[in-house]
Amino acid sequence: MAFERLRSNERAQILLGLLTGIVFGFLLQRAGATEYGVILGQLLLTDFTVVKIMLSAILVGMIGVHAMKAAGLIRLHYRSGSIGATVIGGLIFGAGFAILGYCPGTAAGAFGSGALDAAIGMLGITIGAGIFAHLYPALERTVLKRGDFGVETIPELLGIPAHYVVPVVAILIAGFLYLLESMGL
Amino acid sequence: MLEWFTVARWSPYIAGAGIGILIWTTFLLSDRPLGASTAYAKTAGIMESAIFGKRVKSMPYYRLFSPKFDWQWMIVAGVVIGAFISSYLSGTFGLLLVPPLFAESFGANVVLRASVALFGGILMGLGARWAGGCTSGHGISGTLQLSIASWVAAACFFAGGILIAGLMFGFRFI
Numbered sequence: 335m336a337f338e339r340l341r342s343n344e345r346a347q348i349l350l351g352l353l354t355g356i357v358f359g360f361l362l363q364r365a366g367a368t369e370y371g372v373i374l375g376q377l378l379l380t381d382f383t384v385v386k387i388m389l390s391a392i393l394v395g396m397i398g399v400h401a402m403k404a405a406g407l408i409r410l411h412y413r414s415g416s417i418g419a420t421v422i423g424g425l426i427f428g429a430g431f432a433i434l435g436y437c438p439g440t441a442a443g444a445f446g447s448g449a450l451d452a453a454i455g456m457l458g459i460t461i462g463a464g465i466f467a468h469l470y471p472a473l474e475r476t477v478l479k480r481g482d483f484g485v486e487t488i489p490e491l492l493g494i495p496a497h498y499v500v501p502v503v504a505i506l507i508a509g510f511l512y513l514l515e516s517m518g519l
Numbered sequence: 520m521l522e523w524f525t526v527a528r529w530s531p532y533i534a535g536a537g538i539g540i541l542i543w544t545t546f547l548l549s550d551r552p553l554g555a556s557t558a559y560a561k562t563a564g565i566m567e568s569a570i571f572g573k574r575v576k577s578m579p580y581y582r583l584f585s586p587k588f589d590w591q592w593m594i595v596a597g598v599v600i601g602a603f604i605s606s607y608l609s610g611t612f613g614l615l616l617v618p619p620l621f622a623e624s625f626g627a628n629v630v631l632r633a634s635v636a637l638f639g640g641i642l643m644g645l646g647a648r649w650a651g652g653c654t655s656g657h658g659i660s661g662t663l664q665l666s667i668a669s670w671v672a673a674a675c676f677f678a679g680g681i682l683i684a685g686l687m688f689g690f691r692f693i
Contacts, residue, residue, distance in 0.1 A: 460644060
């Protein structure tokens with residue numbers, strides 16, 4: 335299959351990664367998501383730009399990805415989670431999110447649009463990732479597997495096939511976005 | 520049509536839908552979800568290997584995420600370039616050391632902002648790898664696959680972020 339050949343072509347993938355990143359960075363910057371004030375505004379719940387971008391990306395992405403999965407064109411790639419990994423790591427990330435004021439993707443975008451504090455942030459993220467790499471064997475033995483979620487996806491959890499769950503989640507997201515707009519947020 | 524590329528802001532819904540479609544292409548053409556934080560782990564490994572030599576690559580974590588310039592790494596390099604192109608075309612590019620909102624509350628001290636950014640970045644890099652992804656990997660790519668870990672992670676990103684942002688700037692929504 336042509337897609338399989340492309341996916342295993344390392345050189346082509348490097349070029350595709352670069353192009354994907356360029357489009358991603360362009361969209362993040364143009365929507366305002368690379369601005370410190372916009373990101374902090376989201377965490378202070380005064381500016382909902384970030385949530386609007388994320389939820390519309392989830393809505394559109396979810397429908398296409400599940401349709402392609404159903405058609406046998408792609409495989410899904412998700413990770414299992416646990417209290418020890420997902421919740422603890424997620425809360426540490428959240429603290430860093432507020433203190434830095436950018437996330438790993440938007441820090442790169444902020445740097446590209448001239449924010450030099452974001453470049454320091456990127457250095458910090460690299461150091462933090464390196465620290466995790468060193469702690470990984472010890473964390474893997476102790477906290478990371480604590481409180482395993484057991485199931486990996488919402489359809490699996492509910493025992494309902496994805497083609498029923500996807501439209502429901504789509505309606506919930508659209509409804510939530512409509513609510514945000516009607517509240518003037 | 521051309522004005523569209525120079526206007527300062529696009530609707531978050533248009534940009535979000537564009538990111539959603541971009542993720543269709545990463546699954547179809549690259550067999551991968553879109554994420555940013557893996558690239559930082561790879562950079563850490565590349566820098567460590569440059570300083571401490573090949574033994575770094577045999578560390579268990581770097582065997583899972585091999586430190587090399589690949590698709591994942593190019594994503595973040597591309598984001599820098601894409602954001603530069605966007606800000607240049609729209610005339611919003613501008614060098615900035617201390618964001619205005621930070622300066623309002625904590626003053627325009629460059630060293631203070633740099634220290635806070637470095638500290639926040641370290642926490643973020645640690646947390647992202649601990650949780651197995653970031654705002655894009657878990658928050659968008661994972662949630663759209665209806666992954667439970669990703670929805671929980673995204674909720675924790677925002678819970679932690681809202682709490683700390685509120686402590687730093689005051690809980691303004693109340």
